[in-house]
Amino acid sequence: MRQVYDISMPIFTGMPVYKNKPEKQPLINVIQDFDTHTARESRIQMDAHTGTHVDAPLHMVEGGSTLESITLEQLVGPCRVADLTHVEEGIGREHLESLELQAGERVLFKTRNSLSTEFDPGFIYLNADGAAYVCERGVALVGIDALGIERSQPEHETHKQLFAQGVVIIEGLRLQEVPAGSYLLIAAPLKLLGTEAAPARVLLLEGV
Numbered sequence: 001m002r003q004v005y006d007i008s009m010p011i012f013t014g015m016p017v018y019k020n021k022p023e024k025q026p027l028i029n030v031i032q033d034f035d036t037h038t039a040r041e042s043r044i045q046m047d048a049h050t051g052t053h054v055d056a057p058l059h060m061v062e063g064g065s066t067l068e069s070i071t072l073e074q075l076v077g078p079c080r081v082a083d084l085t086h087v088e089e090g091i092g093r094e095h096l097e098s099l100e101l102q103a104g105e106r107v108l109f110k111t112r113n114s115l116s117t118e119f120d121p122g123f124i125y126l127n128a129d130g131a132a133y134v135c136e137r138g139v140a141l142v143g144i145d146a147l148g149i150e151r152s153q154p155e156h157e158t159h160k161q162l163f164a165q166g167v168v169i170i171e172g173l174r175l176q177e178v179p180a181g182s183y184l185l186i187a188a189p190l191k192l193l194g195t196e197a198a199p200a201r202v203l204l205l206e207g208v
Contacts, residue, residue, distance in 0.1 A: 103138030
């Protein structure tokens with residue numbers, strides 16, 4: 001049977017959130033239970049960037065396109081997991097050149113971020129130089145095992161370069177158990193309309 005990897009973060013109150021900001025914590029409340037009703041129901045309040053999620057250009061570009069501009073054809077298909085666990089800071093051109101990235105490829109960056117279940121302020125990210133190289137190579141989609149694909153960039157160069165070239169961004173992946181190699185990617189963000197992001201369930205299937 002084909003191995004299936006669920007590379008999504010679980011969503012719960014107290015989960016890791018960006019910069020450990022309390023206001024980014026999801027809230028899951030039981031609004032009725034069996035003590036007074038015949039069924040249990042819960043209500044969820046959470047940020048569109050909670051856990052594993054897909055970013056749309058509107059996230060960093062005023063007037064940019066919203067989530068529904070990203071098609072299922074972009075989010076489902078062959079992909080590669082690249083082992084970059086040796087990188088100590090930002091992923092740059094020098095770390096990516098040996099990967100021989102191909103036009104139209106979907107690439108997920110596995111870094112030391114996957115080794116921890118806590119938010120690390122010094123997380124590994126894709127720097128502006130690395131993003132420029134990704135765009136030069138014509139990559140279609142990039143994913144990373146951090147809650148942000150960039151870090152400490154006041155002008156958000158990484159996001160903006162990728163969005164300008166139509167590169168889809170997935171953040172918050174969990175890749176610790178996934179060996180480097182080729183897979184079938186299935187990324188399914190919530191079907192939200194008019195938003196700049198949406199939480200997603202992301203799966204990898206072996207044997208592609």
